[in-house]
Amino acid sequence: MSKPFFTVYCLIIYAFLLAPIAVVVIASFNAGAFLTFPPQGLSFRWYLVFFNNEVFMRAIRTSLWIAAMTTVISGIIGTMAAMFYVTHAGKLKETVRVAMLAPLLLPEVLTAISLLFFVYSVGLGTQNLVGMIVGHVLITLPFVFINVSASMESYDPAWSLAAQSLGAGRFTRFRRIMLPLIKPGVIGGCLFAFIISFDVFTISFMLKGVGMSTLPIQLFDYLRTNFTPEAAAVSTCSIVLTMAVVVISEKVLGLRIHRF
Amino acid sequence: MTEVSIEKLTKDYGQGPAVNSISIRIAEGEFISLLGPSGCGKTTTLKMIAGFEDATAGAIRFDGRDVVHVPVEKRDIGMVFQNYALFPHMTVEKNLAFGLEMRKIPKDEIRTRIAKVLDMVQLTGYSERYPRQLSGGQQQRVALARALVIEPKILLLDEPLANLDAKLREEMRVFIRDLQRRVGITTVYVTHDQAEAMTMSDRVVVMFGGRIAQIGTPSEIYERPANLEVAEFVGQVNIIRGKVGNRIVSTAFGDVPVSGDFADGAELMLALRPEALELLPIHSGATGAPAKVLSSYYSGSLVDYRLELAGGAVVNVQTFPRTRFADGDQVLVHAPAERFWPLGTVA
Numbered sequence: 001m002s003k004p005f006f007t008v009y010c011l012i013i014y015a016f017l018l019a020p021i022a023v024v025v026i027a028s029f030n031a032g033a034f035l036t037f038p039p040q041g042l043s044f045r046w047y048l049v050f051f052n053n054e055v056f057m058r059a060i061r062t063s064l065w066i067a068a069m070t071t072v073i074s075g076i077i078g079t080m081a082a083m084f085y086v087t088h089a090g091k092l093k094e095t096v097r098v099a100m101l102a103p104l105l106l107p108e109v110l111t112a113i114s115l116l117f118f119v120y121s122v123g124l125g126t127q128n129l130v131g132m133i134v135g136h137v138l139i140t141l142p143f144v145f146i147n148v149s150a151s152m153e154s155y156d157p158a159w160s161l162a163a164q165s166l167g168a169g170r171f172t173r174f175r176r177i178m179l180p181l182i183k184p185g186v187i188g189g190c191l192f193a194f195i196i197s198f199d200v201f202t203i204s205f206m207l208k209g210v211g212m213s214t215l216p217i218q219l220f221d222y223l224r225t226n227f228t229p230e231a232a233a234v235s236t237c238s239i240v241l242t243m244a245v246v247v248i249s250e251k252v253l254g255l256r257i258h259r260f
Numbered sequence: 261m262t263e264v265s266i267e268k269l270t271k272d273y274g275q276g277p278a279v280n281s282i283s284i285r286i287a288e289g290e291f292i293s294l295l296g297p298s299g300c301g302k303t304t305t306l307k308m309i310a311g312f313e314d315a316t317a318g319a320i321r322f323d324g325r326d327v328v329h330v331p332v333e334k335r336d337i338g339m340v341f342q343n344y345a346l347f348p349h350m351t352v353e354k355n356l357a358f359g360l361e362m363r364k365i366p367k368d369e370i371r372t373r374i375a376k377v378l379d380m381v382q383l384t385g386y387s388e389r390y391p392r393q394l395s396g397g398q399q400q401r402v403a404l405a406r407a408l409v410i411e412p413k414i415l416l417l418d419e420p421l422a423n424l425d426a427k428l429r430e431e432m433r434v435f436i437r438d439l440q441r442r443v444g445i446t447t448v449y450v451t452h453d454q455a456e457a458m459t460m461s462d463r464v465v466v467m468f469g470g471r472i473a474q475i476g477t478p479s480e481i482y483e484r485p486a487n488l489e490v491a492e493f494v495g496q497v498n499i500i501r502g503k504v505g506n507r508i509v510s511t512a513f514g515d516v517p518v519s520g521d522f523a524d525g526a527e528l529m530l531a532l533r534p535e536a537l538e539l540l541p542i543h544s545g546a547t548g549a550p551a552k553v554l555s556s557y558y559s560g561s562l563v564d565y566r567l568e569l570a571g572g573a574v575v576n577v578q579t580f581p582r583t584r585f586a587d588g589d590q591v592l593v594h595a596p597a598e599r600f601w602p603l604g605t606v607a
């Protein structure tokens with residue numbers, strides 16, 4: 001492909017991907033009473049409404065809390081699974097991989113329904129967040145697994161052996177040698193887990209307790225009866241929030257330090 | 261300094277023994293090479309000494325203490341890996357400090373020991389570099405320094421020079437050997453390169469198919485190989501056959517007295533190294549077997565000839581290129597009787 005043509009091609013793809021987001025963001029600054037595009041005048045009016053809307057605020061807090069828990073649990077289980085998969089699975093390798101990726105292959109609704117049956121049959125119910133978090137961990141696990149096992153592939157097992165020969169026990173080898181070297185995969189996987197958990201609808205909808213709601217559920221609920229730019233303001237905030245998480249973890253945890 | 265003794269060590273991965281009941285006594289400060297073709301069990305042996313593999317049977321003793329059940333991290337070994345295995349996210353200094361930190365050595369002592377070892381491997385001034393900023397040879401020396409700085413009981417190296425180019429490889433041979441002598445550490449070196457094993461080692465252990473074929477000094481291995489396999493693995497060799505009669509084998513080069521109990525009439529194989537033979541002009545009047553030059557390869561300091569003897573047998577001869585013979589020339593080949601070495605009877 002010739003260079004200018006390729007550039008244009010890329011621009012079109014980007015426009016296609018980003019245009020809806022731009023529309024939402026612009027619409028959120030609408031001064032009018034209805035969600036329209038182009039907006040009628042610009043104002044922060046709907047942001048104020050949103051920030052003073054205790055229902056939305058509670059939903060955001062719930063979502064953040066669930067996403068944080070999910071990220072930690074999924075990060076730990078997914079990393080351990082990836083380590084097993086790459087270094088110890090042997091003949092079980094393919095089986096382990098399929099098992100780990102299974103939640104991606106099943107329709108989310110099915111996973112959600114079976115989990116719902118499960119939490120009730122073991123007596124957990126849906127009034128606590130356990131079922132919800134289990135569901136989120138389940139669907140985010142494949143992303144942690146894929147990311148971590150990809151960075152494990154370029155991890156030379158001889159590094160662990162060398163550390164061992166120098167006197168490092170199992171835990172030290174992991175903390176001082178392996179973890180720093182697979183960090184990009186772990187952080188990448190955790191980011192995926194966080195964003196997906198923050199965004200997921202079906203699983204949350206099935207497993208939520210009465211009167212509980214996450215941001216996507218609340219938004220959906222809201223849009224059934226209202227059509228104000230507040231919805232766009234909520235969406236814009238959620239986009240900014242996820243982007244902030246990505247940028248901050250890159251800066252603070254040093255996703256890019258891994259240069260060699 | 262540590263004496264290492266290996267007794268009837270066996271490793272079976274489940275498809276027959278990869279290492280089969282080998283016994284070696286390694287003296288304090290000795291440099292031992294494990295030499296053999298691919299798959300003969302060298303790495304497996306080294307891994308068992310290091311503790312990376314469990315032994316199926318047998319004992320490994322460091323100064324008389326059985327270490328078979330001591331885990332790698334407690335065994336106090338220094339290991340150099342084929343691809344160096346330097347930690348890529350750590351500077352040279354951090355790489356070297358790692359083993360010392362594991363031993364809870366105080367910070368200022370760590371600093372002095374690192375300075376000392378860097379000086380020893382001639383890398384002073386490189387402590388802030390990352391492994392990727394070093395050449396292959398420099399990485400190799402860091403790996404060596406990392407293994408030595410912890411002052412281990414024993415140094416283990418698995419084909420450490422395999423990734424270097426030929427010139428550097430020869431330099432590193434001398435370097436490692438000198439360093440080992442200075443430090444005086446008991447060393448086990450794995451290689452399938454016979455020149456490496458011969459030039460570096462106090463003794464060479466030749467292995468085939470998981471068994472030890474011969475243990476000996478480089479000259480013993482070369483000049484008095486235990487059997488045909490060893491003779492052929494270590495350098496080039498001509499195999500001369502002949503019948504024993506009265507402790508004498510008559511060959512094309514004349515009668516060769518043999519020591520050892522060989523029954524009269526048995527057919528013997530004698531090893532004769534190419535450089536043991538001497539080429540003379542056909543009309544020189546000396547004793548020797550007449551032969552025709554089939555081909556010759558000139559390599560600067562030496563010439564390799566392929567000769568056909570009167571009976572049709574082919575022998576290889578290596579000489580200094582003082583007198584050159586052309587292909588097709590008739591020559592006399594002289595072989596001193598003491599340069600023949602009996603390898604056993606023909607099966």
Ligand SMILES: Nc1ncnc2c1ncn2[C@@H]1O[C@H](COP(=O)(O)OP(=O)(O)OP(=O)(O)O)[C@@H](O)[C@H]1O
Pocket residue numbers: 273278296297298299300301302303304305452
């Ligand atoms: N983990 C393992 N599982 C099963 N068999 C193995 C394992 N490691 C080695 N072997 C087998 O044991 C034998 C000896 O292997 P080893 O690695 O010790 O050979 P080597 O002498 O080091 O050869 P090379 O020069 O190729 O490195 C080989 O036949 C090999 O296939």
Ligand SMILES: [Mg+2]
Pocket residue numbers: 302303304
């Ligand atoms: Mg090997």
